[in-house]
Amino acid sequence: MDLSFLQVVLWLIAGLVSFYFSIGNARVWTSISVGFFLILFGELLPHALPFLPGTGVPQVEAMGYIIGTISILVMSHGFQEYYVFSRTLELEGNKVYVYLTTLGVVGASLVFILINPEPSEETLRAIRIVGNTNWVFLSLINIDLIRKIYLNVKDSPISKGFLAFMIVFICIFLWKGSELYIQVYSLDLPSVMDAFPLRYQISQVTSMIGNLFASLSVGGTFLYLAKLLR
Amino acid sequence: MVLLPRGNPVKENVNPGKINLPAALEKLQIGKFSGYLRFDFAEETGVIIFENGRLISALFEGSSQRLIAYDAIATIFEISLEGNGRLNVYRLAPSLALSVHALLHGDLLYKGQELKLIDIKSLLGRLKVMAMSGCLRIYTSDRVALIFYRDGSPLGFFHDGSTDIETTADNSLSVARMPGAKVDVLTTKGAGEGMLADLMKSADVTALWNKAQGELARRSRTVEEETLRVRSVREKDRRQNLLAVLTAVSVKHLGKIGGSMVEKEFEKSLSGALDEASLMVFYDRLSKAAKLVAGASKINSMLDEMKKGAKGILEEG
Structure with missing residues (x-):
């Protein structure tokens, strides 16, 4: 069963909700919501390639994966900031700087792709592995960080929102972890797939369901946060 | 209470705290004054008697004490400087001044x-x-x-x-x-002219006056320090009460992190005077921090409750 289209639609909703959330709320939420918003591009670009003018352009596909990696870095930075705030109650910075810095990193990545040779299939695979590795390990770190944040803000109105984020990262871990597993063991290669069909099947299903629930939980979490912060 | 007829008034109802008494006594000495100075205080009376410019007698009488000579002069100076006395100066014949002296000490x-x-x-x-x-x-x-x-x-x-x-x-x-x-x-035991010493010659009334001024200044400082201490204790209590109220309200609306926010912002914004202006700064800063854990409606209801509590405490001051 191909859920790609549904996933794209759900990520589109989740991305728009998170971006809208970043505009109307405190500065510390900007990094987190912009990070989640960027997943939209990381997911949308590769899936939308067949319908876009840049079909088959490896640089566009590479940028999709890189933006996906940037998104987990930005949101992890946001959670770190929130954790520091929950410990020290100190908060610095400006929303605009977050937007501009993120745009700057995306721009720099684009320049990096453009000044280098056209990414081959192997290069794209390596970029995806790097991206998924980041996602997997930062998801685990974020789960622990969010647990600590939750303990710090336990009885505040926002606290349950962080439990929702833990669910989000568990879904993301399953989604990206199973993808990374397939990539590291090359389970998607026909010869390997034939040798380990069950592992591949389980990993594929896990990735698909993880992706689906991640998009659902991201959209739902931001809507829930919006309700809590009303 | 020293009961004496008033004699011929020279000065009446003067505040002795507002005049330089040693200088005034010196003038009376130079002017060969005979008569007496009567100092009426809240519960005490002082009398200084001159005979032909000689300060022959001083008496200070209160409900529980009776002082004479230098002690009386020093005490009259001290209480005069408090500013609540009344001085009357009456002229008498020298012989009558001596009789009055004899009477007062009889x-x-x-x-x-x-x-x-x-x-x-x-x-x-x-x-x-x-x-x-x-x-x-x-x-x-x-x-x-x-x-x-x-x-x-x-x-x-x-x-x-x-x-x-x-x-x-x-x-x-x-x-x-x-x-x-x-x-x-x-x-009376009788007091002849020759028997009485001039207290102004045997004592430095200016030194007594300066000492009294010093004593008054010391007492004023002590009172001032005590007033400041009491005020400081009261201010500290008020500050602690306010912090307790604000923390309780914040914990109620935002949980324990709300209490920490209040403590932090209280230290930053309300370490100086507790007034409306600094409270407004406090509310503003707290509101910004609270946005990270709560929504606007929750924050507004918290601030309303805080303002009510703080108003009561500020009015106490």
Whole structure:
């Protein structure tokens, strides 16, 4: 069963909700919501390639994966900031700087792709592995960080929102972890797939369901946060 | 209460705390003044007697103490500087000034006898038999007359407005006839001119005055320090009460992190004076921090509750 289209639609909703959330709320939420918003591009670009003018352009596909990696870095930075705030109650910075810095990193990545040779299939695979590795390990770190944040803000109105984020990262871990597993063991290669069909099947299903629930939980979490912060 | 006829007034109802008393005494000394200075304080009376420019006597009398000479002068200075006294200066003949001095330092034989209840003839007869020197003090609530005796024989009268011992008894009798008139019988040991020292020569009244000023300044400082201490304690209590109220409200609306936010912002914004302006800064900063854990409606209701609590505490101050 191909859920790609549904996933794209759900990520589109989740991305728009998170971006809208970043505009109307405190500065510390900007990094987190912009990070989640960027997943939209990381997911949308590769899936939308067949319908876009840049079909088959490896640089566009590479940028999709890189933006996906940037998104987990930005949101992890946001959670770190929130954790520091929950410990020290100190908060610095400006929303605009977050937007501009993120745009700057995306721009720099684009320049990096453009000044280098056209990414081959192997290069794209390596970029995806790097991206998924980041996602997997930062998801685990974020789960622990969010647990600590939750303990710090336990009885505040926002606290349950962080439990929702833990669910989000568990879904993301399953989604990206199973993808990374397939990539590291090359389970998607026909010869390997034939040798380990069950592992591949389980990993594929896990990735698909993880992706689906991640998009659902991201959209739902931001809507829930919006309700809590009303 | 020292009961003396008023004599011939030179100055009346002067606040002794507002004049330089040593300088004033020096003027009286130079002017060969004879008479007395009467200092009336809330519960005490001071009398300084001059005879031909010599300060021959000083008396300070309160409900529980009686001081003479330098101690009396020093105490009169100290209490005068507090600014709540009244000074009257009366001129007398030198001989009368000496008599007044002798009277003030004499012994009280009978005190506060109702005139209408005693046999005055018998009393006078007894004084004659005893060959007493001294005086009868006849007084009402607002008038005093003295009848001096020497060796049991009447010498003369001293009443309000007179400057010397008079031989006519009209005024004294008029006091005696007043309702509620009382009589004291005082004996004197006799004080000749040559026997009395000039206290201004034997004591440095300026030094006594300076010491009194120093003492007053020290007392003022102590009172000021105590006032500041009390104010500081009260301010600290008020601050703690306010912090407790704000923290409780914040914990109620935002949980324990709300309490921490209040403590932090309280230290930043309300470490100085507790007033409306600094509270507004506090609310503003707290509101910004609270946005990270709560929504606007929750924050607004928290701030409303805080403002009500804080208002009560600020009004207490």
